[in-house]
Amino acid sequence: NAGVMQNPRHLVRRRGQEARLRCSPMKGHSHVYWYRQLPEEGLKFMVYLQKENIIDESGMPKERFSAEFPKEGPSILRIQQVVRGDSAAYFCASSDFSGTSGREPYEQYFGPGTRLTVT
Amino acid sequence: AQKITQTQPGMFVQEKEAVTLDCTYDTSDQSYGLFWYKQPSSGEMIFLIYQGSYDEQNATEGRYSLNFQKARKSANLVISASQLGDSAMYFCAMILTQGGSEKLVFGKGTKLTVNP
Numbered sequence: 001n002a003g004v005m006q007n008p009r010h011l012v013r014r015r016g017q018e019a020r021l022r023c024s025p026m027k028g029h030s031h032v033y034w035y036r037q038l039p040e041e042g043l044k045f046m047v048y049l050q051k052e053n054i055i056d057e058s059g060m061p062k063e064r065f066s067a068e069f070p071k072e073g074p075s076i077l078r079i080q081q082v083v084r085g086d087s088a089a090y091f092c093a094s095s096d097f098s099g100t101s102g103r104e105p106y107e108q109y110f111g112p113g114t115r116l117t118v119t
Numbered sequence: 120a121q122k123i124t125q126t127q128p129g130m131f132v133q134e135k136e137a138v139t140l141d142c143t144y145d146t147s148d149q150s151y152g153l154f155w156y157k158q159p160s161s162g163e164m165i166f167l168i169y170q171g172s173y174d175e176q177n178a179t180e181g182r183y184s185l186n187f188q189k190a191r192k193s194a195n196l197v198i199s200a201s202q203l204g205d206s207a208m209y210f211c212a213m214i215l216t217q218g219g220s221e222k223l224v225f226g227k228g229t230k231l232t233v234n235p
Contacts, residue, residue, distance in 0.1 A: 033222065042123075042210055042225035043164070056220035091164060093223075107154070108223060110164035 002027065004094050004111035005074075012117045013082045021077040021114045025094030032075040033108055034067060037089040049075060082118045089113045121146045121215045125226035132201045133234050139186070140196040140229045142211030148172075151213055153194040154223065155185065158208040167209075170194055201233045 005024040013019050025032050030051050035043040036059075045059040049069035060067065064082075069075040079086055093108035122145040132138040144153065155167040170178045170185045178185045186195040198205055208230050212223045 031221075035223070035225075042227045043212075043223070045222040045224070048220055048222055056218075056222065058220075059222070089162060093164075095221075107166055107169060109166070110156075112163045115162070 004029075004092055004109050006090075006092050006111035006114050008114060009112060010115045010117070012119060014119055015083055016081050019079040019082050019086070019116055019118075021079075021090050021092075021116070023075040023077070023092030023094075023111060025075070025092075026096075026109055029094035029096045029109070031095045032069050033093045033095075034075075034077050035091045035093065037091065037113075039088070043091060046077075079116075082116075084118050087116055087118045089115050121148075121213055121224050123211050123213055123224055123226035125211055125229050127229045128227075129230045129232070131232050131234060132198075134203060135200055137197060137199045138201055138231065140198070140209050140211075140231065142194045142196065142226060144192050144194060144211075144213050146192075146213065146215075148216070150216075153185070153187070154212045154214070155183070155194075155196045156210045156212060157205075158210060158228070160207070164210075168196070198231075203233050203235060206231060206233045 007022050032049045034046040037043045047060050047067045048056040052071050064080045066078045091113045092111045095108045124143045151172045153170045157165040168178050168180045168183045168185050170187045177187050182199045184197045208228045210228045211226045215222050215224050
């Protein structure tokens with residue numbers, strides 16, 4: 001049973017270019033989460049998606065960042081016109097449960113991350 | 120607001136000894152979950168242990184145990200019989216469920232170094 005897959009593992013972009021990060025959730029998982037980890041920091045939530053729906057994008061910067069999880073294919077995190085401050089590790093996680101009141105949440109399984117370097 | 124605090128930026132332990140990594144949390148929810156993840160130098164996030172707020176017993180997974188003190192809002196990770204391979208960053212996290220959403224809130228982490 002393959003785990004969460006992310007590609008590329010390393011991505012180098014020049015300032016102003018676009019970065020596309022891909023995430024394939026674990027088989028059977030329909031919930032995808034993206035997190036960003038700046039150097040020497042913990043992970044920060046960016047966005048939570050289900051198939052064809054954005055559930056919570058409260059952690060996404062308002063401009064240049066977008067995410068999608070189409071009916072077919074991987075989830076994509078897209079960063080337009082990258083700047084040096086976008087350099088970070090971007091982690092995708094997946095789960096098969098969306099929390100509702102009164103129930104314990106299930107674990108989120110993390111991918112290996114994509115290290116984005118903006119030069 | 121939900122918050123995770125890890126007050127130890129770095130910890131050192133001798134091989135084969137036990138070590139406790141501190142984590143305190145802040146939430147007004149009655150139902151919540153706490154996680155510990157390990158991040159070695161290779162960068163991946165490895166799930167270690169989970170504690171639910173309604174679990175009556177402290178969680179254990181092999182050499183990892185979670186010292187859960189609900190009244191004090193602490194969820195410390197105890198690693199017994201440390202090994203050199205335990206050297207890594209350790210993150211405490213809490214699941215935040217709100218308005219149909221679900222997300223993990225992470226602490227800043229503790230860097231553990233195991234000395235031979």
